[in-house]
Amino acid sequence: MNTGLKITAFTAAVAATFGTAYGVGRGVDPVAAEKKPASEHGGHEDGGGGGGEQETPTETAPPGGLQISERGYTLALKTPRIDAEKREELRFALVRGGKGKNVTAYERQHGKELHLIVASRDLTTYRHLHPTRAADGTWSTPVELPRAGGYRVFADFKPTGAKEGLTLGADLAVAGEHEPRALPEPNRKTSVDGYEVSLKGELKPGKSSALTLDVERNGRPVTDLQPYLGSYGHLVALRSGDLAYLHVHPTGEPGDGRTKPGPGVSFAATAPSEGTYRLFLDFKHEGQVRTAAFTVQTGTTAGAGAEAGEPPESHDAGHAH
Template sequence: MSTSARPTARRRVLAAAGATAVLALTLAACGSSAHSGMPGTDHGAMAMPSASASGPTASAPGMDGMPGMDGMAMGDGLASEKDGYRLDPQTGSLPAGQAASYRFTVTGPDGKPVTGFAVDQTKRLHFYAIRSDLTGYQHLHPSMAADGTWTADLAALQPGTWRLYASFTPDSGSGKGKDFVLSRTVTVPGAAGTTPLPAAAMSTTVDGYTLDLQGELMAGMAHPLTLSIGKGGQPVTDLQPYLDTYAHISAFHEGDQAFAHLHPETTVNGDHGGPTLNFHAELAKPGNWRVFVQFQTGGQLHTAALTLHVN
């Protein structure tokens, strides 16, 4: 894994244009490896098996090239098609209570499956799953067959409606260099209870680690955000690079499941990350966001969850 931050298409700064844009922040891309997981029936992060939005936004004056900013150029991830690119699944339902494979293609403007994808944070496609009540989070990196069919191996899903997101950048064609986040919903049959969203809080714990966030978030305005990580009352300074960064945040808006992922602007320097990671955050939608923070120590991926409120 590279120990230096390098620019990617997702590190261009594109500010939100209108209420459909979601987030521009400073965090790295996605992955699964050794992990810690919490039961998918609550608001913790579901175990993530190893496997390997849309609407345009405009750049705000003076924002292009700001270090660490990760603009969601293609919107909030709620559309299944954008600029001729379409997420085409093989099924609209998945079984409950057991591992299942979700197969899909990304169809291009020419009507054919796309097979060429740019590598972003060591992966060609990043895949997320979340239930409608924002429980059961999964973050995967699917494998792609030669014909362009992707297979995401999901851990057991609880009954209900799930939204599945694919984040990618074509490396050819009309979409070359553009970031896309497309999604579809699937139904998991059975009695689907609803878990209330936990109250908003600026701190949480996972695997003995304490995470504290500092910063006041207001919709449509960029604000600094700081994440501090400690353990046993001591600051953590041994964060390991996780797909070219020291942390990854996935955020989902309560109600419509608008999606954003965030990357810290802190420079990666070997296994010496922490105890603080700095972000610039812009969330265009007010309300509650369910946030999943991933970081790695000692070869283990930890996933923490908390609710943030945006005024």
């Protein structure tokens, strides 16, 4: 194996690899402005402004997470660089308006005021974190990332009084020996901590479609999944190349009289464009949250019997509750 490059060369390497995707959120492939799906702009319904202010409606919008600023809000990452393999504090704030005032009032969504996703640019490392907010609006959370390289930080939130939520993204540099990895091959089955998870359904560009993820352990269906963030599963999809963010939830919830606690967890998802996506399913069983990861291509039907895939790296460290 070749010796990894030092982080001093990292910025240039990323710029050469991703071009304008690194820092401004444009993909490797050109992406035209798309109509925003009714339920999946960062996992939120369409609507107007934040903080009770009226916003000008638009017919098109980019997918979630590609912009650091949107509708008068900015993700201010106060820790833009950390070291690999070290537990460090990640700090940030959501800033509103030209005066730079921190947002201090949020509506709870799925049990939390804010969901923080951290993913490596090669989509092999994934974290779903729930940071703590200080009185001045500064958020913080400990994080330990296993490998150096380029990462993207996503803040999924809804300010109090806003008609819809937002997903903003910012780049994070992780220092250390850096060796790029290829995107894992498309897969329909994956294993994590003795659990086997299979993906059924087809991810379609610009059209809502059903995805079902079945959880088994030791060859037996898991029928006693536990609620996590108000549902039996939590799904995040990231587009390869620019990491456009799609945040969806199941088509049912615990206690609704029709949704069973496994083995299947169903979602309605819409891909913003054709391409390859990395899907991360968080599910809870016997008191522990685990993450199953899949690589899928739009227009490809997924069913049982496919090859096992590679789980996200160091997944167990990826949840803070």
